[in-house]
Amino acid sequence: YERAEIAEFRKAVEQFKTDLPAVLKALREMIESALISNPTFRKEAQRFLKHAQEAINPSLTEADVREMLIQHVLTEELFTVVP
Numbered sequence: 001y002e003r004a005e006i007a008e009f010r011k012a013v014e015q016f017k018t019d020l021p022a023v024l025k026a027l028r029e030m031i032e033s034a035l036i037s038n039p040t041f042r043k044e045a046q047r048f049l050k051h052a053q054e055a056i057n058p059s060l061t062e063a064d065v066r067e068m069l070i071q072h073v074l075t076e077e078l079f080t081v082v083p
């Protein structure tokens with residue numbers, strides 16, 4: 001026996017695994033587009049990179065910052081919804 005909630009969660013996890021590559025590709029494309037076309041976004045990304053290098057690791061790169069942003073986008077709702 002498996003509770004319905006558990007079965008639905010497992011189903012959602014499998015769907016997420018299927019959808020994730022396309023979601024990641026879209027997010028990377030959106031960030032790249034914003035870096036090219038949005039001077040404010042580009043400036044803030046550089047500011048965040050500098051802060052991350054100072055606070056976390058001086059060897060962090062722009063690519064690392066983009067991946068951090070993607071992780072934040074993917075997990076933000078979890079942290080705002082789950083108490």
